Amino acid sequence: MKGLKKRRRIQIILFTFLALIVATGLIGFAFRDGINYFRSPSEILAEPPQSTEVFRIGGLVEEGTLRRGESETVSFSVTDGGASIPVTFTGVLPDLFGENQGMIGTGSYVDGVFLATDILAKHDEEYMPKEVMDSLKEQGVYQDPNS
Incomplete structure (x- = not known):
């Protein structure tokens, strides 16, 4: 009787660990395409x-690079002050x-050329995404609008 309970307990623990490993793998697989890292133009040119x-x-x-095509295609350059x-x-x-x-x-x-699938723009005069602000500060280009 005790041997059967012990064996059943070990089977449950092994099954739980196996289920945990499978769940972790599925979560990692789902995040594979959902995580997008941020890069500044200088970082892209330094390490393409x-x-x-x-x-x-x-x-x-x-400035001066925004060109609208005859269709919905738009081309422009993005800069962080150090690279474009x-x-x-x-x-x-x-x-x-x-x-x-x-x-x-x-x-x-x-x-x-950066082929964009989505473009986000700031929503008012003072807002700047944190990643963009940090990148511009690193290049010494950022000027605080409140000063």
Whole structure:
């Protein structure tokens, strides 16, 4: 009787550990495509990512580079003050998107051009995404609007 209870207890513990390992693997697999790392233009030029990697880029839309195509395709350059990366985007841009405005784009870097799938723009005059602000501060370009 005691041997059967002990064996059953060991089986339950082993099954619990196996279920925990499978659950952890499934969670990791689900997060694989859902996590996008942020990179500034300077970081991209210093260490170019693979063309299959999806990540976020942020900075200011460089003045004089915004070009709208005949279709929904838009091209511009994003800068952090130290480097500039050309960006192309096909879709509808946010209303507040413009030159010298902060933006964050999600996409991949292929053949020297960032192909954006999503573009986010700041929502008022004073807001700047934390990642973009930190990147601009590192380059010595950021100016506090409150000062």
